[in-house]
Amino acid sequence: MTPTISLSDLDFQSGDVDIQRAAEAFKTHGAIVVRGLLGAYIAALHSDIKAAVRQSLALLHRASAIPEGWRTPNNTLFIPAPDHYERDRQIMVLGINYHTSAAFSRSAFHPPTLDIVEAILGPNIELYGTGQCLYKEPVGGHPKHLHQDSAYFEHRYEGPVGVLTYVVPTDLDNGALHVVPGSHKLGQLDHIDTFSHLGLDDGEWPWERALAIPGQPGDAIFFHVKTVHGSKQNHSDKPRPVFIHRYRRADDYVVIRGTTTKNRAESAKHLATEKKESQHSIMVRGFRPYNGT
Numbered sequence: 001m002t003p004t005i006s007l008s009d010l011d012f013q014s015g016d017v018d019i020q021r022a023a024e025a026f027k028t029h030g031a032i033v034v035r036g037l038l039g040a041y042i043a044a045l046h047s048d049i050k051a052a053v054r055q056s057l058a059l060l061h062r063a064s065a066i067p068e069g070w071r072t073p074n075n076t077l078f079i080p081a082p083d084h085y086e087r088d089r090q091i092m093v094l095g096i097n098y099h100t101s102a103a104f105s106r107s108a109f110h111p112p113t114l115d116i117v118e119a120i121l122g123p124n125i126e127l128y129g130t131g132q133c134l135y136k137e138p139v140g141g142h143p144k145h146l147h148q149d150s151a152y153f154e155h156r157y158e159g160p161v162g163v164l165t166y167v168v169p170t171d172l173d174n175g176a177l178h179v180v181p182g183s184h185k186l187g188q189l190d191h192i193d194t195f196s197h198l199g200l201d202d203g204e205w206p207w208e209r210a211l212a213i214p215g216q217p218g219d220a221i222f223f224h225v226k227t228v229h230g231s232k233q234n235h236s237d238k239p240r241p242v243f244i245h246r247y248r249r250a251d252d253y254v255v256i257r258g259t260t261t262k263n264r265a266e267s268a269k270h271l272a273t274e275k276k277e278s279q280h281s282i283m284v285r286g287f288r289p290y291n292g293t
């Protein structure tokens with residue numbers, strides 16, 4: 001599937017978004033980008049991201065080994081660094097979230113963002129997760145193989161809408177997000193274990209199948225949980241952080257979770273035991289009626 005869709009099919013301008021048209025484009029292509037949408041939060045978030053990086057590096061000697069790499073006490077995930085790198089480990093997921101950064105949590109409640117999410121998911125929406133910051137260190141910072149997020153958290157219903165926002169100018173040189181338009185309609189695909197955890201076989205899913213989305217700080221990419229996406233290495237001399245909010249219908253919940261083929265297969269055995277009641281999160285739109293028995 002070579003992309004026949006071009007960036008202009010997915011592109012919207014903050015302040016001038018036709019919400020229904022944006023929601024339709026999302027449903028058709030599985031991704032849209034809204035330029036400048038979260039620009040007001042970038043300065044404060046970037047400052048908190050830099051503080052979290054300093055803290056993570058200072059705590060690296062206290063990191064413990066986990067199946068995905070190493071985790072510092074402030075919850076930053078490190079993975080092996082390239083051979084020529086100044087350290088043997090590099091940051092992959094930075095330990096910053098709604099519990100540690102007010103700018104991060106404020107930005108999750110941004111009304112124009114929620115207006116678009118509501119047009120996609122309907123009136124009753126909760127946050128999924130506590131926010132995520134994917135980081136690529138300079139000079140080789142890790143590639144993230146093409147994958148579906150549903151390989152990591154498959155949901156009972158529609159699944160979360162991810163909103164990934166650039167913090168620095170992001171292009172082909174430093175790790176722009178790539179998406180495969182329409183791939184959210186392919187169902188759950190089989191993933192394999194890769195350097196960047198669960199990913200698609202790159203023989204079957206080469207980067208040429210995907211559309212790159214270069215952008216500026218504040219540009220927000222909305223993507224479906226089953227949209228195939230990923231990003232290449234950061235070849236620039238500066239870090240490339242992004243931050244992600246995830247929103248889901250208030251009745252939706254995870255049925256299978258994993259980070260490796262082994263732990264995902266184990267989780268799939270317990271499919272029937274997953275329940276919404278133990279997965280309630282903060283509501284951002286609408287109301288959750290009591291539905292206990």
Ligand SMILES: O=C(O)CCC(=O)C(=O)O
Nearest residue numbers: 134144149177229230231
């Ligand atoms: O650009 C990145 O850092 C990768 C983001 C991503 O693929 C994900 O959050 O699933």
